[in-house]
Amino acid sequence: MGWLHSLFSPFKKLWLRIHSTNKKSRGIYILYEDVKSCPYEDVHILWSILVESCPPASPPKR
Template sequence: MGWLHSLFFPLKKLWLRTHTAKRKSKGIHNLYEDVKSCPNKDVHILWSILVESPALSIPSEN
């Protein structure tokens, strides 16, 4: 049975690596979907504050 494991282990490792890479590439979309599905209203309020807030600008040195 060891030969069977040695045959499929690299394939499983490759499968997991490609699958997690695709999942990580979505990033903010996954977070948005999680927030959308959350029943807690506080989470929705915090999300709206985060989305609607202007981006922080770095003050220029003059």
């Protein structure tokens, strides 16, 4: 049974890495569509301040 685990272990790690990376890379930009559709100028100004204060996303470490 140990050979079966060793066979599927790399695939499980790859699966988890692919699915966890997508969520991390989206960050605050999940809200972008909501902010873009908002009619209030204050919201757009606050969004621009927030985006400018966040550091750019770094590529995932391998």
